[in-house]
Amino acid sequence: MFGYVVQRLLSGLATLFLVALMVFVIMRVLPGDAAVMMTGAGAGAISDAELAEVRARLGLDQPLPVQFVAWSAEIARLNLGTSLYTGNPVIEDVAQRFPFTLQIVVMAMLIAVFLGIPAGVLSARFAGSWFDQILRALSIGGLAAPSFWVGLLLILGLVYFFQWSAPLFWEPFWVSPLQSLSQLIWPAIAVGLRQLALIARMTRSIMLEVLGEDYIRTARAKGLAEGAVVIRHGLRNALMPVVTLIGFEFSALFGGLIVTEAVFNVPGLGQYVVNAILNRDYPAAQGIVLILAGIVVIGNLTVDLLYGWLDPRTRVRTAKA
């Protein structure tokens, strides 16, 4: 087991290295000059000598492979560099914004899991009933609605019915938890809706399959209460593919937040990375893409390990065992 984890971690590192290379290349082929952007003046407004000076200071005058090696070496020391746009160390900018993004993701997932799984189970248990029909229609619709549109509609409704106004200051959770929760609940609903629909649909279809199994009939035949049959014998066995889905969606959510944060104007990682890309802020964009990719890699690894824990049959046997 330990060998397997090490092997997976190493291949994850290899993936991250490739991601780093790709994002480095993508950022360098971006039209536009970081030095010009940074000086804040339009092209031509400052002399070539000044530009060359700025480039030299940023190391942008070096050949690309040299720049890449220098950057990788810094990354290996966990130094993401300084943002060209905000002027702060990227890691500080991230530390400031990441909590908002993480909180939305967690809240969205909690909403999706705690509503989606019960809805899917009930839908499967009472397949064909009106509840099932309504839920299926809702979930298929929820999959089609873009999260940023749901966000816009939420804002529209909030403004119309409650004279809501977008918060000027977004409170971090540890400063005032209640206010933070009430501020971030709307973006969380907007992004969570799709996950809710996905989880409900997935739970329903797997539960339908599981509830048709022989051991469920056995459990009923020996006189178990219906709740125990459905939950203990049914749900437990249906949970695994759902956990996989949740794991993958968890990392996908980080990416999906990019637009939703823009809609609600939440100062999170999504907004930061969009601005970094559009402003040619090389260190910031490269650093965040790497962080997000790292989250995806770790997320996938966690899902695989959880899988083994939930289902002993899929546990990897190491060579020695």
Added chain:
Amino acid sequence: MSAPPAAAGSAAAIAEPADATTLLPPRPGRLSRLLRMARQQPLGAMGALVLLVMAVFAVGAPYLAPFDPAEGDPTALYVPPNAKYWLGTDAFGRDTLSRLIWGARVSLMVGLGASLLGVVIGAAIGIVTGYHGGWADTVAQRVMDALLAFPMLLLALAMAAVLGPSLQNVIIALAMPIIPRAARIARSSVLVLKATPFIEAARATGCSDARILLRHVLPNTFAPLLVIATAYLGLAIVQEAALDYLGAGIQEPQASWGLMMSGAATALALTAPWIVIFPGIAICLTVLASNLLGDAIRDLLDPKLRRDYP
């Protein structure tokens, strides 16, 4: 369901020499087969119909749109839906309905273009490297893993920023995240196929690798690829709207569904909610339709669920 007495089918049966095959029920005509499929998959048929209507809007935009999508009436800003402007006007006095109709063009072209491009390239990579195996497979796998580690929209956003905003570039940018996903699915079905006796038989009879790939492997991976192509059609449409919303996609004064929503934030909510509501409904309808069609295609192609279509 009994065999329908299709005229074409019975004519063929008479024309053919009387051997064992004529004892089978006649093969129903193409149209009746299509109708039968539609009856068995009513939701899928509805999806296909909605997409067809959208396609008609997209193709016939210059004739169907009541107003110019880019040219506004400066005397009619933020007009609520009325008899003249059915879905109201925006900040420049442009007709929402006309912009929706022209926007269908962008959405459908990007959706179809990106999902086809992504699936074709991804499938080619997955099929060839999966069949070849060895170092090519390993290298391709690693690169695909790296692409998969990018959040989908982020990869598309970065590509769109590199390529610059234009319809063609948005299609390429949105195809990028589809490539590794299609490659993965194609590869896994090739790995299964490689072990089957009929591929071995093809190799034993001296078929070249190219022939095996084109004649034996490709047709057998077609079903899963078609299913993911429809799935990504809807996703590409949503992501295109997101790119436009973020300002990295289609640019003003062109009309696209994502762009139509982008100006409108909290400030507009009270003045002109229709600007936000209608493009979103258009996206929902189109994506819903493509999802329903995709589900229906999957059910029809899945041998376990397949009914009696030949």
